[in-house]
Amino acid sequence: MIAQLKKINTVKNAVVAITGSKSESNRLLILQALFPDIAIENLSNSDDTVVLSKALKSTNPVVDIHHAGTAMRFLTAYFVAKKDSNVVLTGSSRMQERPIGLLVQALREMGANIEYQENEGFPPLQIKGVEKLKNKVTIAAGVSSQYISALMLIAPSLKEGLKIELIGDITSRPYLEMTLKLLKEIGVTYHFQGQNITISPLTKIAPQTITVESDWSSASYFYSLVALSSNMSVTLSAYKKDSLQGDASLATVYENFGVITQFNGDNTITITKEKEVDLTEIHLNLINTPDIAQTIAVTSFGLGISCNLTGLHTLKIKETDRLEALKTELSKLGASINVTNKSLHLKANSVAKISEVKTIETYQDHRMAMAFAPLALLFPVAIEDPMVVSKSYPEFYSDLEKIGISTTFLE
Numbered sequence: 001m002i003a004q005l006k007k008i009n010t011v012k013n014a015v016v017a018i019t020g021s022k023s024e025s026n027r028l029l030i031l032q033a034l035f036p037d038i039a040i041e042n043l044s045n046s047d048d049t050v051v052l053s054k055a056l057k058s059t060n061p062v063v064d065i066h067h068a069g070t071a072m073r074f075l076t077a078y079f080v081a082k083k084d085s086n087v088v089l090t091g092s093s094r095m096q097e098r099p100i101g102l103l104v105q106a107l108r109e110m111g112a113n114i115e116y117q118e119n120e121g122f123p124p125l126q127i128k129g130v131e132k133l134k135n136k137v138t139i140a141a142g143v144s145s146q147y148i149s150a151l152m153l154i155a156p157s158l159k160e161g162l163k164i165e166l167i168g169d170i171t172s173r174p175y176l177e178m179t180l181k182l183l184k185e186i187g188v189t190y191h192f193q194g195q196n197i198t199i200s201p202l203t204k205i206a207p208q209t210i211t212v213e214s215d216w217s218s219a220s221y222f223y224s225l226v227a228l229s230s231n232m233s234v235t236l237s238a239y240k241k242d243s244l245q246g247d248a249s250l251a252t253v254y255e256n257f258g259v260i261t262q263f264n265g266d267n268t269i270t271i272t273k274e275k276e277v278d279l280t281e282i283h284l285n286l287i288n289t290p291d292i293a294q295t296i297a298v299t300s301f302g303l304g305i306s307c308n309l310t311g312l313h314t315l316k317i318k319e320t321d322r323l324e325a326l327k328t329e330l331s332k333l334g335a336s337i338n339v340t341n342k343s344l345h346l347k348a349n350s351v352a353k354i355s356e357v358k359t360i361e362t363y364q365d366h367r368m369a370m371a372f373a374p375l376a377l378l379f380p381v382a383i384e385d386p387m388v389v390s391k392s393y394p395e396f397y398s399d400l401e402k403i404g405i406s407t408t409f410l411e
């Protein structure tokens with residue numbers, strides 16, 4: 001299937017309600033399974049959250065989490081800690097290429113019973129629950145923060161809690177902080193200093209309702225649209241200033257592209273293109289916010305700004321190799337772009353010459369589809385395999401319609 005995107009009209013003050021953060025939702029689902037007194041509001045309706053929710057209720061001996069990285073990593077630790085579990089945990093063919101060895105090694109150090117079913121270091125995994133896990137573990141922190149979040153999420157349910165020693169540089173750090181803040185919200189005490197995290201056990205929690213903030217990574221596509229417009233303004237809900245999500249840094253990053261964020265009193269934000277961009281080059285280290293790299297690269301391309309992004313080593317092991325995917329697709333549009341294993345360098349060039357429809361391949365990566373869609377404001381864009389967006393944002397195309405971009409789906 002292909003989606004043809006076309007700018008149809010300019011909607012002045014569109015309002016878009018975005019589904020809950022999938023990162024917050026998937027943490028809260030694991031915590032709710034461990035501590036049933038938690039009620040969750042504004043849960044994400046993304047495939048990744050639906051698949052985790054089903055997996056937690058499943059009695060099937062094989063649990064398939066498709067493309068959902070957080071579900072894969074969080075459930076690995078969850079099933080280890082659940083005494084009576086005996087499951088094969090698997091995922092899509094891409095998931096079977098995404099490494100999990102460091103997490104398995106850490107859990108085995110704690111006493112877990114996990115076997116690789118096919119390739120050493122990768123899903124599928126055969127997991128059997130154990131009676132007691134050790135209260136100390138070390139893990140390298142530079143490959144994926146999800147491994148560490150997985151350990152932290154089960155930590156309060158362990159009899160003696162858990163002391164985690166992080167080795168080396170810490171990647172995607174705000175996601176660790178998100179996990180810790182959610183633990184704190186349910187009453188867990190922790191200490192995080194330097195390379196050491198200590199999490200105390202918790203036996204009972206007070207019944208409580210936690211409301212998930214909407215997804216900031218999903219908001220990034222609206223920031224890009226506004227940046228690429230001449231004077232668009234969009235209101236998004238439900239967002240707050242003191243977000244748990246690192247991607248909330250978009251509000252600051254997009255000031256570089258002339259976009260101003262206003263936090264309204266009613267949990268909405270209004271983002272507006274305030275001024276033309278006088279910037280010719282941007283340099284950003286995205287080690288803390290890998291999921292907005294594609295959006296920023298495409299915005300820079302659309303605005304004709306040179307873009308140098310560093311801290312991108314994790315992009316190679318996400319839904320696709322995002323560095324190679326960006327290079328291929330931006331080159332197709334005429335960009336001069338170089339990538340290394342951890343950075344991207346795009347030279348400014350003009351998109352004014354593009355008039356015919358450009359087709360973007362998505363490589364089973366929702367963020368490839370959504371990051372390139374805003375270019376429809378500048379020239380007609382077609383997206384291959386468009387429904388990949390449902391991994392994080394099922395209503396993406398209907399929400400684009402609200403701001404004046406129509407989608408035609410062709411088989």
Ligand SMILES: O=C(O)C1=C[C@@H](OP(=O)(O)O)[C@@H](O)[C@H](O)C1
Nearest residue numbers: 023070144145146172175290314
């Ligand atoms: O913990 C999380 O919710 C996430 C952590 C990040 O992964 P890495 O830590 O692997 O970079 C991010 O890219 C992913 O989309 C969600």
Ligand SMILES: C=C(OP(=O)(O)O)C(=O)O
Nearest residue numbers: 067068069070291318319
């Ligand atoms: C990398 C992502 O997700 P995950 O690792 O959870 O599959 C993402 O949503 O961009």
